[in-house]
Amino acid sequence: MRKIFRIVIFILFGIFIILQFFQPETNRGEVTSNHIFNQEAIPDTVKILLKNACFDCHSNQTNYLWYNKIAPVSWLxxxxxxxxxxxxxxxxxxxxxxxxxxxxxxxxxxxxxxxKMPLKEYTAMHKKAKLSDEQIKLLCDWTEETGAKIMSSLSE
Ligand code: HEC
Structure with a gap:
C-alpha cells in the first residue's frame, strides 16, 4: 500500500513538473503614452486605487505574485x-x-x-485591492468628473 502511495505521489509530482512547461505569455508590456496616467490628470489618491485594484487585469503591466507564475494558477x-x-x-x-x-x-x-470589480477571487489574495466604501466613492466620483470633463471638451 505504501509503495502504491509513493508511486502515485511520484506521478502527480511528474505531472506538476510537466505542467510548468506550458506557461501563458507574461503580461508585462512597456508603458506608452496611451496609458491612462499619461492621458488624464488623475489625483494620486485615485491612481493608487486603479493601480492596486484594477491594473493587474486591465492593463499591459501585471504585477505577479510568485505563485501566479506556477501552473495551473498561472492559467487562471x-x-x-x-x-x-x-x-x-x-x-x-x-x-x-x-x-x-x-x-x-x-x-x-x-x-x-x-x-463587481475588482473580482472577489482577486481581493481574497490581494488585500490592498479591497475597496472601502470611501474608496469606492472616490473612484466613482472620479469617473463622473472625468466623464463630464471629456463631454465638455467635445462641445467646445
Ligand atoms: C482579477 C482580475 C480583475 C481585476 C483585479 C479587475 N477586473 Fe474588471 N474584469 C475582469 C474580467 C475577467 C472581466 C470580464 C468578465 C466579467 O465581466 O467578469 C472584467 C470586466 C470589467 C469591466 C466590464 C464589465 C462589463 O461587463 O461591462 C469593467 C468596467 C471592469 N472590469 C472594471 C474594473 C475596475 C475599475 C477594476 C478595479 C477597481 C477591475 N475591473 C478589477 C477582471 C478583473
Whole structure:
C-alpha cells in the first residue's frame, strides 16, 4: 500500500513538473503614452486605487505574485487578464475615442459601485485591492468628473 502511495505521489509530482512547461505569455508590456496616467490628470489618491485594484487585469503591466507564475494558477490568472483586457485596458486608454472613454468610465462606475470589480477571487489574495466604501466613492466620483470633463471638451 505504501509503495502504491509513493508511486502515485511520484506521478502527480511528474505531472506538476510537466505542467510548468506550458506557461501563458507574461503580461508585462512597456508603458506608452496611451496609458491612462499619461492621458488624464488623475489625483494620486485615485491612481493608487486603479493601480492596486484594477491594473493587474486591465492593463499591459501585471504585477505577479510568485505563485501566479506556477501552473495551473498561472492559467487562471492569464484567463482573467485576457478577459479583463478585452473589456477594458487602461494601458490603451489613448486609443479610445471620446465617446468610448465616457462609456468606459460609466462601466467602471457601475462595476465598482455594485462591488463587481475588482473580482472577489482577486481581493481574497490581494488585500490592498479591497475597496472601502470611501474608496469606492472616490473612484466613482472620479469617473463622473472625468466623464463630464471629456463631454465638455467635445462641445467646445
Ligand atoms: C482579477 C482580475 C480583475 C481585476 C483585479 C479587475 N477586473 Fe474588471 N474584469 C475582469 C474580467 C475577467 C472581466 C470580464 C468578465 C466579467 O465581466 O467578469 C472584467 C470586466 C470589467 C469591466 C466590464 C464589465 C462589463 O461587463 O461591462 C469593467 C468596467 C471592469 N472590469 C472594471 C474594473 C475596475 C475599475 C477594476 C478595479 C477597481 C477591475 N475591473 C478589477 C477582471 C478583473
Amino acid at each position: 490568472v492569464n484567463k482573467h487578464i485576457v478577459a479583463g483586457k478585452k473589456e477594458l485596458n487602461f494601458s490603451d486608454w489613448g486609443k479610445l475615442n471620446a465617446i468610448d472613454k465616457v462609456s468606459a468610465l460609466g462601466d467602471i462606475y457601475d462595476e465598482v459601485e455594485r462591488k
